[in-house]
Structure formats: C-alpha cells, structure tokens
Amino acid sequence: MTVARKRAILTADSVPILPAHVRLVFNEKRESWVVLAPEKILWPDDISVLILQNCDGARSIGEIARALSKEFSAPSSEILGDILEFLQDWSDRLLIRLAEQSGGKP
Amino acid sequence: MSGGTDIPLGLLAELTHRCPLQCGYCSNPLELLKANRELDTETWLDVFRQAADLGVLQVHLSGGEPTLRQDLEDIVACLARSGVYTNLITAAVTLPGDRLKALKNAGLDHIQISFQGATDETTFRIGHYKNAFEKKRAAARQARALGLPLTINAPIHRLNIEEVPAFVDLALELDAERLEIANVQYYGWAELNKAALLPDREQVTQQIDFVTRAREDLTGVLNIDFVPPDYYADYPKPCMGGWAKDAFMIAPDGTMLPCHAAQSITSLSFENVREKPLQAIWERSDSFNAYRGTDWMSDRCKACPRRDIDFGGCRCQAFAVTGNATETDPACIKSPFHEELRAFPTSTTVHKRMIGATIAKV
Numbered sequence: 001m002t003v004a005r006k007r008a009i010l011t012a013d014s015v016p017i018l019p020a021h022v023r024l025v026f027n028e029k030r031e032s033w034v035v036l037a038p039e040k041i042l043w044p045d046d047i048s049v050l051i052l053q054n055c056d057g058a059r060s061i062g063e064i065a066r067a068l069s070k071e072f073s074a075p076s077s078e079i080l081g082d083i084l085e086f087l088q089d090w091s092d093r094l095l096i097r098l099a100e101q102s103g104g105k106p
Numbered sequence: 107m108s109g110g111t112d113i114p115l116g117l118l119a120e121l122t123h124r125c126p127l128q129c130g131y132c133s134n135p136l137e138l139l140k141a142n143r144e145l146d147t148e149t150w151l152d153v154f155r156q157a158a159d160l161g162v163l164q165v166h167l168s169g170g171e172p173t174l175r176q177d178l179e180d181i182v183a184c185l186a187r188s189g190v191y192t193n194l195i196t197a198a199v200t201l202p203g204d205r206l207k208a209l210k211n212a213g214l215d216h217i218q219i220s221f222q223g224a225t226d227e228t229t230f231r232i233g234h235y236k237n238a239f240e241k242k243r244a245a246a247r248q249a250r251a252l253g254l255p256l257t258i259n260a261p262i263h264r265l266n267i268e269e270v271p272a273f274v275d276l277a278l279e280l281d282a283e284r285l286e287i288a289n290v291q292y293y294g295w296a297e298l299n300k301a302a303l304l305p306d307r308e309q310v311t312q313q314i315d316f317v318t319r320a321r322e323d324l325t326g327v328l329n330i331d332f333v334p335p336d337y338y339a340d341y342p343k344p345c346m347g348g349w350a351k352d353a354f355m356i357a358p359d360g361t362m363l364p365c366h367a368a369q370s371i372t373s374l375s376f377e378n379v380r381e382k383p384l385q386a387i388w389e390r391s392d393s394f395n396a397y398r399g400t401d402w403m404s405d406r407c408k409a410c411p412r413r414d415i416d417f418g419g420c421r422c423q424a425f426a427v428t429g430n431a432t433e434t435d436p437a438c439i440k441s442p443f444h445e446e447l448r449a450f451p452t453s454t455t456v457h458k459r460m461i462g463a464t465i466a467k468v
Contacts, residue, residue, distance in 0.1 A: 094283050
C-alpha cells in the first residue's frame with residue numbers, strides 16, 4: 001500500500017527541475033531572490049540562484065555545469081562537484097525533483 | 107535592534123473559530139468567537155492586500171476550520187494575485203473534492219491536513235467526529251490527484267504518542283511530502299487539559315529516538331518536521347523566532363497578535379485591523395513592541411549566552427506559569443520556576459473544545 005518512493009541520487013546525467021510549488025521569485029521590496037516552498041522560505045545566494053534558474057527540466061546537471069563554466073570562467077569539471085553537492089542537498093529536502101521521476105506531479 | 111523593525115514574512119490568519127472537531131488540545135482560546143464576530147469578506151481581502159504590501163510572502167489560512175468560510179476561494183484568489191504563497195491548514199472533514207478543486211484553481215499552493223490519530227478509532231476518540239479518518243484520507247488522496255503538495259500534521263500527546271510510527275506510514279501511504287510530528291504546546295484548550303494530555307518522560311524519549319532514526323532513513327523521501335515537547339527540555343524553544351520578529355497572526359474578529367496564544371497575556375492589550383492599518387500595528391503598537399529585541403529581558407536572560415538563540419523562550423508560557431510575561435520561560439533550566447512547570451497531578455478528563463462552553467478552571 002505504501003507508495004514506493006526512493007531518495008534520488010544525483011549524477012551529471014540527472015535532469016533537475018523546480019516543481020511548480022517551489023517558486024523562485026525576485027522580491028522587489030527586499031531586492032532579493034527568494035524561494036517559496038511549503039512552510040519554508042529560503043534566501044539563495046547569487047550562485048545558488050544561477051543554478052536554480054538553470055534547473056529547467058531540459059538540461060542535465062553536466063550541461064548546467066558546462067553552461068555555468070563560461071559564466072564563472074572556471075572549468076566545468078571543477079564546478080560540477082559543487083553543483084552536484086548543492087542540488088543533492090536540495091533534492092534531499094524535496095525542493096527540486098528529477099525530470100524523469102516527476103512525471104508531471106510535484 | 108532598538109530602532110527599526112523587520113519586514114514580516116508570514117501571516118497566520120485564523121479565519122474562524124468554528125470547527126466540526128472538538129479536540130481537547132486546540133490552540134484556540136477558551137473563549138471561542140461565534141460566527142457573528144468574524145470579519146466579513148471585504149475586510150479580510152483588504153487585510154490580505156495590506157499584508158502583501160507590507161511584504162508578507164506566505165499566508166497560512168487556518169481556524170477553527172477555514173473551509174467553513176464560504177469565501178475561502180475568493181481569499182485564496184486574492185492572495186494568489188499578489189504572488190503570496192498560500193497554505194491551507196484544515197481538518198479536511200468538510201472538504202469535498204469539488205471544493206478542493208475550486209481552491210486549487212483559485213491558486214492554492216499547499217495543503218496541510220491534520221490527523222488526530224493514525225487509526226479511525228483514535229481519530230474519533232480525540233476529535234469526536236464520525237468517519238473523520240476516512241474523510242481525511244479521501245481529501246489527502248484528492249489533493250495529491252490534483253497535484254497539490256501535502257503535509258500531514260500530527261499533533262502528539264499522551265493519547266496518541268504510541269502511534270508516531272504509524273503516522274509515518276500514513277504519510278508515506280498518502281504520498282505526503284511533509285509530516286509534522288508536532289508535540290502539543292500547552293496553551294488554550296491544551297493548557298486546560300494538560301493533566302490528561304502531557305505524555306510521560308519515557309514516552310517522549312522513545313519518540314525522539316524514533317523520529318531521529320526515521321528522519322535519517324527517509325531523507326529525500328519524506329520531510330519530517332519535529333516540534334519537540336519543551337516540558338522535558340533543558341532550554342526553551344526560540345518561540346516565533348523572537349516576539350514580532352518576522353510573523354504575526356490575525357484572529358477571526360480582526361485582533362492582530364504577535365502569536366496565536368498572545369491573548370493569554372492579559373497584561374497586554376491588542377489592536378484590531380478594523381481600526382488601524384496593519385503596518386501601523388506591526389511597527390508601532392505597544393503590544394508588538396513589548397518584547398521585541400532584548401531590552402525588555404530580565405537580567406538573567408540579558409546576561410545569558412543563549413539570549414540570541416532562544417530569545418528567553420515563550421512569553422505566553424512565562425506569563426501562564428509565573429504571572430510575569432518578562433520572566434524567563436520556565437522551560438529553561440535557569441528559571442526559578444523550572445520545576446513548577448511539571449508539578450501537576452495527571453488526570454483522564456479531557457474537556458471537549460466547544461464554542462460557548464463554560465469551563466470551571468482548576
């Protein structure tokens with residue numbers, strides 16, 4: 001009867017997405033990015049915002065690392081580990097999902 | 107922080123005190139307001155627009171039972187238009203599928219459904235509502251089918267503490283994203299009934315061990331938020347993250363409060379949104395400024411290294427136990443009232459929560 005859900009272990013091939021009920025928005029009043037989630041409010045720093053903006057359900061984490069390597073002028077191999085660590089933590093808190101596992105449901 | 111105040115993040119709106127359940131741990135005040143004291147739709151909508159302008163990002167729609175308000179869809183839609191994140195806190199026994207669908211269509215972001223027990227029998231024994239367990243489960247399934255993220259709220263006390271593992275199974279079965287294992291805090295009806303509700307220390311220790319393991323085992327599967335019981339703690343909880351720091355509450359009649367139990371502090375008087383703008387009350391009212399920052403603290407709290415960790419604990423509990431709201435929360439081991447907090451006989455009588463009930467307080 002129990003729904004068989006499993007912890008997602010992220011790799012460079014995983015395709016992350018912010019579910020519809022986790023909203024990354026810019027708050028004019030505070031001049032700051034904010035993440036609104038069930039009974040949670042988070043204040044991501046600039047780098048986190050950039051990563052989250054790239055979690056579009058189309059690109060893999062490897063591709064996100066390559067895209068951001070240009071912006072940070074650092075090799076993607078160097079930043080891949082940091083991005084994986086950040087997104088694994090967010091996945092463990094159910095703030096991001098993997099595109100293939102979400103199946104349209106949050 | 108003597109000067110400016112922070113921008114508030116959250117608003118708990120208790121839309122009504124009416125409720126089909128009669129739980130003896132209810133956090134509402136003993137003197138429940140009848141329907142004719144509730145704010146009308148236009149006033150609530152104005153309140154929510156003001157809250158959004160003030161900077162509030164999340165609104166928790168609660169009660170009583172908020173779905174008894176026929177204007178709930180209008181309220182959700184109004185908040186959604188302002189970009190405010192909406193959370194419905196419901197017992198879900200008066201929430202048929204089409205109503206939930208209408209709320210989702212109005213822009214509802216998240217639903218929290220309370221379960222009084224993890225079984226039909228316990229749920230009835232605590233809430234006194236027939237078939238509540240099945241109705242709640244049906245509403246939870248409907249919420250998931252609509253794509254709404256779901257939190258199961260389990261208020262824990264002596265009559266259901268043994269069911270904590272079953273609550274975890276229930277949350278997984280219902281495909282919840284969050285489970286709140288919330289040990290009852292003893293204000294309002296819970297304070298009245300605390301002799302029958304407070305679990306013993308052994309039960310609490312077992313519960314903490316279980317929840318610690320479950321949280322680890324279910325990382326990435328189920329978020330378990332745990333509100334530990336402060337009666338057996340050495341230090342108080344950082345209540346509200348500090349008085350009037352980043353959240354406030356509005357009662358059904360428009361009384362604006364720093365927390366839902368604040369009216370129990372009878373040495374304070376509170377203002378009403380019918381008479382003053384939210385911003386004026388938030389920034390300048392005596393009640394909101396009474397325990398902001400650290401200036402109000404006793405020397406014991408001011409000198410404490412935990413001063414900026416727990417802010418002296420809960421003002422309501424300090425007032426309830428000591429008669430002085432600026433005292434150290436008696437949950438703190440440094441409080442001279444610490445032992446007194448737990449010194450009361452146990453009982454098996456639970457007064458049912460009812461509007462207009464006359465209670466002989468012992």
